[in-house]
Amino acid sequence: MRATRLSVLVAAVAVTIPIAATGCSTAPANDAGSTRDCITDFDASKDYFPDKSTIDEATGLKIEYHNSYQVVTVAHPSQGAPAASYVLVRCGAPAPKLDGALADAPQVQVPVRTLYSGSTTHLPSIAALGAADTVTGVATTGYVSTPEIVERIKADKVREFADAGVVNAEKVIAGRPDVLVTDGNDSPAFGKITGAGIPVIADADWLEENPLGRAEWIKFFAALTGTEKEAANVFNDVKNSYRAVAANLANAPKTNVLLGGISNGTWMMASGDSYFGKLVADAGGTYPWINDPAQGSLQLSVEAVIAKGRLADKWLLSDPTIASLADLYKQDPRYRAFAKPAEQAWNSTKATNAGGGNDYWEKGVLRPDLVLADLAAILHPDLYPNHKFEFYLHLPAQ
Incomplete structure (x- = not known):
């Protein structure tokens, strides 16, 4: 879901912005910004970045x-x-x-x-x-x-x-x-x-x-x-928090899950190598397409998903239009074929604000450990009996 994302160029626009040769103002560009300390006596031999980032997990x-x-x-x-x-x-x-x-x-x-x-x-x-x-x-x-x-x-x-x-x-x-x-x-x-x-x-x-x-x-x-x-x-x-949750579930029995839903007549399913597919695997879940090496979402026929996923134990959704099973069935009657997973259908809409923004796509990006903890509690409630959910809620019947 990219509703809150706008933008980029970059490679297409290459513009050099002039920078003053010495000194710079500490006043913000407008009255709402922050101040900063700038170099006042430049020394070409000095390292002005004593703290340096190393990139370990990101590939881009x-x-x-x-x-x-x-x-x-x-x-x-x-x-x-x-x-x-x-x-x-x-x-x-x-x-x-x-x-x-x-x-x-x-x-x-x-x-x-x-x-x-x-x-x-x-x-x-x-x-x-x-x-x-x-x-x-x-x-x-x-x-x-x-x-x-x-x-x-x-x-x-x-x-x-x-x-x-x-x-x-x-x-x-x-x-x-x-x-x-x-x-x-x-x-x-x-x-x-x-x-x-x-x-x-x-x-x-x-x-x-x-x-x-x-x-x-x-x-x-x-x-x-x-x-x-x-x-x-x-x-x-x-990182440490995320890996601790994953390690706790490494030897847990796998829970069969159903992912996603129907969009324009096609079932959108996270592949095993996708962002969400990896979260599900780390949370101790499995599903018929978890070994698919594709990245992103798979486009599957509804019939194929019914055949392989209708007996799943849990259902994980991310649909802002769904607040109950009644909404789900109204959206597409074919969802009634998934009666078993529907009993444990969860939607990542708990942290939606009045303007329609969803903190799942905001804080959840920086804190995948919190997302993983939610998923772990859904898929293995016996291991997390007192978990307080950040992003997911259980869908009621009505």
Whole structure:
């Protein structure tokens, strides 16, 4: 589900943003952003990044350090797009003169003071880094669940910059953020935004099929906000928590599950090598397509799923339109063939807010350990009898 995600370009837009040769203002780009300490006496031999991120789980992110700048490379800024690199320069240092593929790479002064976010999935990471005050714009304010950003929205410190899901270039330019972070889809607005001197860079965490790999993109935001040490601590805690749950279930009997549902006449089923397929496996679940090596979702006939999945023990859904079994059966009468799993049908909509945003797709991206714990409690309730659910709820009959 990508309803809250807007955006990316990048490889298509390569603009160098000028950086002052010495010094930089500590005042925020507008009155809602954060302040920063910049280099005042530049020394070319000094390493200005004492804390450095290492990437262990994510496959689409690379960070290289030089004395006064970092090169952040996103392997696939959008599906099928070539890799894109960004040069993040410590504020106060001179703009590096680069050649080759980096000659025209966008350059951004870091740590950023103000940031516009094209996806709510960015926000928990930024907040966990203690950098919530850098967020001065979000695509759609109503979708936001992260408490620190909600408070900033209420205080009128965050602007909305998308109209019905479409980036409004004029709103971004008027806000003058240090950077616009997008998430995987191009927009005609990006050329105008970069032309106005605002760099546009891509976060592509959603292309990671490994739950921990997706969570590790917190280090992307650490590079922008100068919080590498905090990112390492947060990610290590998430990784250790996730692996502890998985280890607890490693020898548990496998629970047969039914995944997904019907969309446009086709059953959408997570493959075994997909993000959700891996979560199910780590939660001690199994299903007939768990060994399918494809990534993403499989498109199956309803008849094939009835034949292989109608006797599953549990049913895991992620459909914001379903609040009960009655809703399910009204949506498609063929669901009545799944009477057994329907008795234990669970939907990942518990954390949906009044604006339609779902924290499952927000905090759940940074905290796959919490998602895994929910799934573990659904599939193995005997092992987690007192579990407090974060994202999933059991579907009532009516």
